[in-house]
Structure formats: structure tokens, C-alpha cells
Amino acid sequence: MTVATKFMSLEEYLNYDDGTDNLYELVNGKLIPMPPESDRNQQVSISLLAYFLQIGLPPQLLRIQVAIAVTGGRATARIPDLTVLSEDLALELRETNRSTILADMPPPTLVVEVVSPNQDKRDYRYKRSEYAARQIPEYWIVDPILAKVTILELVEGLYEEKVYTGEEVIESPQFDRFKLTAQQILTGIM
Secondary structure (H helix, E strand, C coil): CCCCCCCCCCCHHHCCCCCCCCCEEECCCCCCCCCCCHHHHHHHHHHHHHHHHHHCCCCHHHCCEEEEEHHHHHHCCCCCCEECHHHHHHHHHHHCCCCCCCCCCCCCCCCEEECCCCCCHHHHHHHHHHHHHCCCCEEEECCCCEEEEEEEEEECECCCEEECCCCCCCCCCCCCCCCCCCHHHHHHHC
């Protein structure tokens, strides 16, 4: 479902305020309302954030639902469930008045999407190409529905994927201290 009938620019999106606490992505110039996350998806995101803190990532590098401007035919801004910033990006965001990663900023180090029902194309297909074009080195797709975690590593402009299930320990190209299994991530029990 879209909200606005006219196409919006990224600047219009960044300044948009409908007076509610609703969260929107901008997809090809159209404002798309984000439904409330399921309890399961929230548990996965928060547990991953807590685990990253536990293995020593500084809090200033972690974000829940930060908007990222990505390349598209028209203006597009995605809102992943969890984002790990580079130190340079964290410094640049500190100087802004809105937590949005613009196209002229460095890319995040990692984005994590937790698949919601009926949203698999969005996470597996559209965001995959958008995040690759944005040069995000690592993209995780946590899929509680299919009980798998897909780790995508950017290699020469395209993502190479490795799929983990059950008790397989995740191997993160960016975070060598990460030692959780797919099952631990999927259940949100670390």
C-alpha cells in the first residue's frame, strides 16, 4: 500500500512528517508504510544487537531501523532491521539532525533484514540488488519462515551467498568474533 499519489524525491521523503509515529520506506519515489514488526522479528533484531555489543562492538556503531538511501530508478530509502556502521559513517551521522544514511556518505558495514510474511521478494531480490549497488560489504537475510540465515558478501560488486541452517555456525566476513548458529539467531536466544 502506498500513501502518496505523487512521486517524492529523497529530499521530500527526508522532510515528510504526517504527524504520526508511522515508519515509511521510500521505494521508487513512492511512500510505503512499514507495518509493525512481529514480536519474533523484534526479538531477533534486539538479540543480534545485544550480541554485537557482547562481542565488543561500540554502541555508536549499531542502529535499529536507520534509513539508507539506495540507488534506484527513482528515489529509494530502505530501513533495515539492524545496521552496523563503519566508524567514519558513525562520525558523519553524528553531525546530522536525522538518522538517515545518504548516498554521499560511506556505506554501512552490515545490514540485517529479518524476513516478514509475504515480504520475501523485497528482502531476497530488491534489497539485495539495492544494497549491492550501495556497496554495502555484508548483508544478512534472517528468514524465520524458511528457518535459514543467508550471509551475502560483496565481491566485485555482486553478492556471493552462503546459507546456514540449524546448528551451523555463521561465518561473517566482517566480524570474525561472531560465533552464533543459525538456530540461535532464528530463535533470538543467544
